[in-house]
Amino acid sequence: MEPGCRAQLFANILKKFTVTVTKTDAETGTPQGDATLSGAKYGIYKGGKLVDAYYTDAKGQFTSKEYICDTDWTIREMEPSEGYLLDTTEHTVGAAPGQYTVEHNTTANAVTETVIKGSIRLIKHIDAELETPRICRPRRQKSRSPQQRTHCAGRLHIFC
Numbered sequence: 001m002e003p004g005c006r007a008q009l010f011a012n013i014l015k016k017f018t019v020t021v022t023k024t025d026a027e028t029g030t031p032q033g034d035a036t037l038s039g040a041k042y043g044i045y046k047g048g049k050l051v052d053a054y055y056t057d058a059k060g061q062f063t064s065k066e067y068i069c070d071t072d073w074t075i076r077e078m079e080p081s082e083g084y085l086l087d088t089t090e091h092t093v094g095a096a097p098g099q100y101t102v103e104h105n106t107t108a109n110a111v112t113e114t115v116i117k118g119s120i121r122l123i124k125h126i127d128a129e130l131e132t133p134r135i136c137r138p139r140r141q142k143s144r145s146p147q148q149r150t151h152c153a154g155r156l157h158i159f160c
Helices: none
Strands: 016-027 042-045 049-055 061-063 073-079 104-113
Touching: 016 073, 073 104
Parallel strands: 016 104
Antiparallel strands: 016 061, 042 049, 042 073
């Protein structure tokens, strides 16, 4: 060893991570109606390239295998679970090597999903055989009796 130099020992640990993704309903936190949080397909990407795909379980979760820590890991939904819209958000994993000091590490990502909502159209009609519509036009009479002023109350009003 040269004079003025000192020896320093350090451990060079290859840091790895697993990520647990938990999917929840954006409005209620739990599945709505017939929708389910299970079966969504997620991709884990390194530098924008697909590395692996995972499916959510009955709890809306999956845990990845171990990967080498780096700053460019992301997760993106590839196929939504039944009853939900596809989430196109790219979620950063947060597995930068500087965050960790040990070899095996865990991180978690929470993702929310938007349920598919339908619309309903209600059309009210009268069955001509069972009911005859009455045309009621308000009278323009001056009357002191409330019954006479509201003679059209409770009837079907048809105005042409």
